[in-house]
Amino acid sequence: MHHSSSSSHHLSVRLQGKGFPILCLHGHPGLGSSMSVFTNHLSQKFQTFAPDLRGYGNSRINGNFSMEDHLTDLEALLDRFQIERCLVLGWSLGGILAMELALRLPERVTGLILIATAARPRGNHPPISWQDNFYTGLASIVNRIQPGWEWNIETFGKRSLYRYLIGQHTPGAYRYLALEAMSAYLQTSAAATRALNTALGAGYNRLADLQQIPCPSLMLAGASDRHITPESSLETAHHLKDCQWHCYPNTAHLFPWEIPELVLRDIDSWLDSHPQVVTPDGV
Structure with missing residues (x-):
């Protein structure tokens, strides 16, 4: 993905709490509200921003767009709320966008929490009848x-x-x-589906670039995930400089909804051990 001159789309966004900003990016299909399992908890200590990405929920748009347009929108969102630096949490497609945002704006992304995602996503989904x-x-x-x-x-x-x-x-x-x-599912546009399928069809792979991401990251995976396999998540974790890894047995792609208490506890303990990711000046 390279910088494009496309204009940004004004995203509908759900704000909760006060404190250091955490940008929470949903997957496909998804909405900002799909991130409530994270935002309801994290907003007790931080300010969470959960946008509906372009083509999802209330961020309606006409015509086709590319995956890169999401990044243009997110950069504009940070500017709109005058967010100098933030932690980014992303689930599935949201995790891919989180890594892309860290590559595009390394000085603004303090840390990554990556959930059921990969920089070279692979699935092992059986045929659907x-x-x-x-x-x-x-x-x-x-x-x-x-x-x-x-x-x-x-x-x-x-x-x-x-x-x-x-x-x-x-x-x-x-x-x-x-x-x-x-x-x-009902509020995800056909254009959003096309943008994702185009990127995946082109063999999306950012592994080689991940070494450029300076910030610490936490990678969480479900052992039975068939949409983005835990093997592909682990491969990404190995390519990131400072990455802590957890894989949860007997859970799949939607594991934060299966074992929310455990996932939130692991996120909290990672945040406690990496206080620099949620301090404004990064000290």
Whole structure:
């Protein structure tokens, strides 16, 4: 990705809390509100910014765009809120954008929290049948009406695409799916999907450039992730200069919704051991 002269799009953004800024970037499909599992917790000590990326949620846009346009938008967002330096947390596609932002603005990104992501993303997803889609639809609709209902989880959920997205089919995980995943799916534009598919189709790979990222990072992965494999996350962690790595057994791509307490505890302890990432002057 190289600098383009495209104009930035004014992003809809969810602000919470006060203190050092943490930019929280959602995945695909996703919304700023999909990051609530992180922002509701981190905003107790910090100020969290969770935008709807271009082509998602309320950041509506006409016509096609490229992945790089996301970075132009995010740089404009930092300028708009006069954010000199910030920590960036990104989930999946959001993690890819977090690494890209650290490459583009090394002096402004103090640290990276990378979740279910990779600089050379690889998946090992099995082919999807019409039954998978059918059961996913049923499970999603029933789950909207009664989130986390055990009967629905056992009958439809475990036979749907959710079996690839989560490892632990708990009512808690399904409540997140009902409250956040479904609306994110419905509010993701075709243009956003095309932009992502174009980048992945071109064989997206930034491993060789990661050594240029000076800041510390934390990489979290789900051991059963089929969308972005833990092996590809680990490969990225090895290429980053100062990266702490955690892989959670029996969880998949949406693991922050499966084991939120554990994930937040690991994030807190990383922040405690890297105080420089959340201090304004970086001392």
